[in-house]
Amino acid sequence: MAASFGVETPITNADKTFVQLRDDIVEGIIPSGSKLSETELSTKYQVSRAVIREAINRLATCHLVERKANVGARVVGLSAEGLVQLYQVREALEGMAARLAAKHMSDEEISSLKALLDSHFDTVKSGENYYQEAGDVDFHYRIVQGSKNAHLISVLIDGLYHLVRMYRVQFGMAGPRVSTAFDEHKHVVYAIANRDEELAEMLMRRHILYSKTNIEKKLNKDL
16 A cells, blocks of 8 residues: 555656655745746756656646646645645544544554654654655654545645645744644544544544644744
8 A cells, every 4th residue: 555655665767756856845945836847847856847747647646736727836835724625625534534443543553653653752742843764754644644545645745735734844833832743643543542433533633624724823923
């Protein structure tokens, strides 16, 4: 299932370019809303325009790039309205994922999830940004994967994962939100460990709602 999450080790030159371009967009190195020039990008990443074109097409499928007539390809813009719509979907689907994870995750997977949170404690204690890297070291990734529902995994990971990360990375949790988000994660894990499906869903939905409110405040301040 690892390949479905878009964090596998790149094999081909096209894969490597796609991953690099995707990460640069998520991290804001290529700013949101900026136009993507195949010529400029082929020079920057030292690959052919065909490779860049393929990467842009793949980025469009995970909602990081949008194409418009007479405009071309642009990095998706980050907006308060876009955040609200994205997080409405995320709240519902990740809530469902937490419910299913409480039912389907193995005891070993839950122990590993607890260990992951323990490894995040130093970050929280230092007050650093707490958005986590992509893949297995991402708390949310683990829970979605733990749902064991292929359709849910496809929608959340193949479709929305990196757009969500874009908001999380660029307007990530810092200051007081770091410790509260960490505590919310712990409560979700406890509910999953206790096999309390209803509580796991409720806590996850509440956590994502709080995160949305936090990011929305930063967005409105910056825009």
